[in-house]
Amino acid sequence: MKSLRQDAPPADSGFILVAVLWIVAALATLASVYSVYAVNTAAASHVADDRLQAEAAIRGGVELAVFQVLAAPESARPTHGAFDAQIGQTKVSVRYASEGGRVDLNAAPKELLAGLFSAIGVGDAAAASDADRVIGWRTKATPNAENPEAAMYKTAGLRYPPRQAPFANTLELNLVLGLPPPIVERILPDVTVFSGKAQVDLVNAAPETLAALPGMTPDILHKVLQARAANPDDSKSLKELLGPTGERVTTDAFKTLRAAIRVDLEHGRRIQAEVVFRLADKGDEPYDIVFWRDDFDGPL
Numbered sequence: 001m002k003s004l005r006q007d008a009p010p011a012d013s014g015f016i017l018v019a020v021l022w023i024v025a026a027l028a029t030l031a032s033v034y035s036v037y038a039v040n041t042a043a044a045s046h047v048a049d050d051r052l053q054a055e056a057a058i059r060g061g062v063e064l065a066v067f068q069v070l071a072a073p074e075s076a077r078p079t080h081g082a083f084d085a086q087i088g089q090t091k092v093s094v095r096y097a098s099e100g101g102r103v104d105l106n107a108a109p110k111e112l113l114a115g116l117f118s119a120i121g122v123g124d125a126a127a128a129s130d131a132d133r134v135i136g137w138r139t140k141a142t143p144n145a146e147n148p149e150a151a152m153y154k155t156a157g158l159r160y161p162p163r164q165a166p167f168a169n170t171l172e173l174n175l176v177l178g179l180p181p182p183i184v185e186r187i188l189p190d191v192t193v194f195s196g197k198a199q200v201d202l203v204n205a206a207p208e209t210l211a212a213l214p215g216m217t218p219d220i221l222h223k224v225l226q227a228r229a230a231n232p233d234d235s236k237s238l239k240e241l242l243g244p245t246g247e248r249v250t251t252d253a254f255k256t257l258r259a260a261i262r263v264d265l266e267h268g269r270r271i272q273a274e275v276v277f278r279l280a281d282k283g284d285e286p287y288d289i290v291f292w293r294d295d296f297d298g299p300l
Contacts, residue, residue: 139164
């Protein structure tokens with residue numbers, strides 16, 4: 001009996017075997033988790049690296065555009081332009097134009113705003129109402145007086161009042177009472193909060209923006225667009241074609257420009273950006289950036 005007890009395996013050997021197998025399984029799981037972590041970390045690092053390269057290339061494109069504008073005498077500075085450049089192994093394509101080609105939501109009169117809504121297909125009565133709501137959003141309320149604009153928002157069941165201060169961003173149009181999202185989407189490319197002028201830049205305004213000018217007719221618009229395509233630098237003749245409608249346009253240079261920038265990285269990824277920059281009158285820097293959006297913020 002004694003010899004039989006000596007040949008039997010120890011009582012805890014089964015536990016040790018299970019423990020070893022458990023440790024091996026745990027190590028395998030840990031290795032798998034680390035592998036996934038390493039892959040994700042590498043991917044995240046790659047994305048971060050792409051962003052750094054893209055931001056550097058975008059800023060480089062802006063600086064090249066600023067140089068192109070400031071290199072000319074002030075009286076002959078270009079109000080629009082385009083160029084392609086290569087920064088290291090990264091390709092940059094830049095198209096820029098005066099921000100004055102857009103209607104300023106904070107400065108445009110009702111007639112111009114209503115004309116812009118009409119130009120994208122809104123009926124005349126609705127266009128006038130939409131223009132009123134835009135002006136109501138940006139107009140400061142009279143202290144200690146009734147606020148009919150705010151009352152309209154409350155009656156409509158909205159949980160917020162109108163800003164009653166200048167638009168900080170064109171996307172605020174989505175909050176304006178009575179403006180459907182499809183209308184806002186169509187009008188966004190033609191509006192700004194950065195020009196600061198009631199008039200629009202005749203040379204750089206889109207056809208839809210020129211069509212919004214009070215008194216504009218299809219015939220006049222056709223002649224202006226033809227003349228502008230043939231000789232965009234003859235701003236005086238262009239303005240004469242408009243007649244009385246010319247009161248709503250300007251041919252003066254704007255210090256704020258918008259650049260559409262495309263960046264092609266070495267490994268093939270493409271990033272697009274939109275940057276608004278303002279030429280500086282004084283200081284150490286020749287410009288400052290007032291708006292920046294790229295694909296890392298969401299697809300343009």
